[in-house]
Amino acid sequence: MVSKQKWTWDKIVLASRNEHKLREFQALFKRNFGIDVRGLNDVDGVGNIVEDGKTFEENAVKKAKSVANILNIPVVADDSGLTVDALGGAPGVYSARYAGEHGDDAANNRKLLHEMERVVAEERTATFVCALALILPDGEEIVVRGECPGRIAFRPRGTNGFGYDPLFELEGRSVTMAELSPQEKDQISHRAKAMQLLADELRRRFEFEGDETVRILIVSDNHGEEKVLSSVIRREVADHVIHCGDFCTDADALPNRERMTVVRGNCDFEAVKEEEIWEGGGYRFFVTHGHRYGIKSSLTSLLYRAEEVAADIVCFGHSHTPYCSAHGGCLFVNPGSVVQPRGYTVPTYAVLETGDEGGVDITYYTPGGELVPLGGTYSLKAKKPE
Ligand SMILES: O=c1nc[nH]c2c1ncn2[C@H]1C[C@H](O)[C@@H](COP(=O)(O)OP(=O)(O)OP(=O)(O)O)O1
Numbered sequence: 232m233v234s235k236q237k238w239t240w241d242k243i244v245l246a247s248r249n250e251h252k253l254r255e256f257q258a259l260f261k262r263n264f265g266i267d268v269r270g271l272n273d274v275d276g277v278g279n280i281v282e283d284g285k286t287f288e289e290n291a292v293k294k295a296k297s298v299a300n301i302l303n304i305p306v307v308a309d310d311s312g313l314t315v316d317a318l319g320g321a322p323g324v325y326s327a328r329y330a331g332e333h334g335d336d337a338a339n340n341r342k343l344l345h346e347m348e349r350v351v352a353e354e355r356t357a358t359f360v361c362a363l364a365l366i367l368p369d370g371e372e373i374v375v376r377g378e379c380p381g382r383i384a385f386r387p388r389g390t391n392g393f394g395y396d397p398l399f400e401l402e403g404r405s406v407t408m409a410e411l412s413p414q415e416k417d418q419i420s421h422r423a424k425a426m427q428l429l430a431d432e433l434r435r436r437f438e439f440e441g442d443e444t445v446r447i448l449i450v451s452d453n454h455g456e457e458k459v460l461s462s463v464i465r466r467e468v469a470d471h472v473i474h475c476g477d478f479c480t481d482a483d484a485l486p487n488r489e490r491m492t493v494v495r496g497n498c499d500f501e502a503v504k505e506e507e508i509w510e511g512g513g514y515r516f517f518v519t520h521g522h523r524y525g526i527k528s529s530l531t532s533l534l535y536r537a538e539e540v541a542a543d544i545v546c547f548g549h550s551h552t553p554y555c556s557a558h559g560g561c562l563f564v565n566p567g568s569v570v571q572p573r574g575y576t577v578p579t580y581a582v583l584e585t586g587d588e589g590g591v592d593i594t595y596y597t598p599g600g601e602l603v604p605l606g607g608t609y610s611l612k613a614k615k616p617e
């Protein structure tokens with residue numbers, strides 16, 4: 232791995248006076264990095280910043296730079312808004328002052344409803360956009376954008392959130408953004424998506440405190456669905472990926488190949504080994520698809536094999552059924568299939584994190600990133616013989 236720069240700041244500044252945004256960022260940065268976020272109300276000497284950019288990105292960079300110029304810590308800025316298809320993208324970068332006065336949410340919502348009066352349901356599609364710009368003290372810039380699709384409701388509903396939230400119905404759902412709990416908004420909003428991209432980029436460049444833990448993504452049985460595999464790998468930004476076979480694409484086309492241990496499944500015909508041993512995070516992983524051990528009827532053969540190769544953790548697939556259990560101090564993990572679940576309701580993958588004191592955490596997710604109530608914490612080192 233390329234050696235990364237250490238992240239040395241325990242707080243950053245959000246170049247914004249919008250307390251709603253600040254609260255959302257505080258939650259998002261705490262969750263991702265354990266870093267505090269201060270708003271402009273805690274910083275002296277920043278005047279009014281004129282948002283005259285033509286794009287969200289331009290405005291975000293401008294806001295971040297005006298504050299970064301006077302501070303020696305990282306500064307992030309958010310420029311966001313609503314684009315409505317039936318209105319040719321309006322209010323867009325003018326979202327905050329749509330009805331004239333800056334930041335009058337009620338007036339903005341009234342005007343939006345008025346402009347949409349004659350627009351039928353099918354044509355009320357809209358997108359929330361959030362551009363984030365982060366400026367580091369050495370002047371480096373990171374700019375990302377997150378979007379959230381939806382449609383404009385016929386009347387406001389819900390009291391959470393801010394801005395246009397009460398008029399924004401989520402795509403494929405019957406609730407408005409203002410009807411979500413803050414926690415749920417922080418999972419799916421345009422801001423959350425932009426934040427995720429920013430976090431990914433920061434993790435690529437920096438090593439964060441507490442990052443000594445090793446994160447391993449375990450996936451299996453994507454059966455030719457390259458895009459699902461790539462998107463899961465992209466989101467997890469793991470230190471290593473273990474693929475338990477039945478990828479069913481060219482082996483050359485496997486993403487992240489330089490940090491992946493992959494084995495051949497019964498549906499694969501590529502020049503990839505049927506079993507692999509990989510050592511990482513202080514553990515010895517045995518990776519196999521599982522069909523040769525008859526895992527659909529019993530784990531007995533695989534248990535013997537695990538002992539033979541002195542594995543701490545066995546990763547296998549084949550059955551498409553998620554499974555996670557320790558046997559004799561060895562952990563057996565089947566991440567399930569990321570595309571076709573069997574014996575379980577949703578497609579899944581697993582993330583393994585090594586913790587303190589010799590424990591590992593296994594967490595299951597759907598390919599869309601939602602938590603699945605499987606897995607748990609297992610202490611392996613304690614049970615391991617000398
Ligand atoms: O999650 C959101 N839910 C609902 N509405 C939202 C959201 N995110 C942005 N919006 C709307 C509010 C405002 O009308 C405009 C942001 O304008 P924008 O200039 O970026 O923010 P702002 O002036 O309130 O604060 P500041 O520039 O100091 O960060 O888009």
Ligand SMILES: [Mg+2]
Pocket residue numbers: 282327
């Ligand atoms: Mg503004």
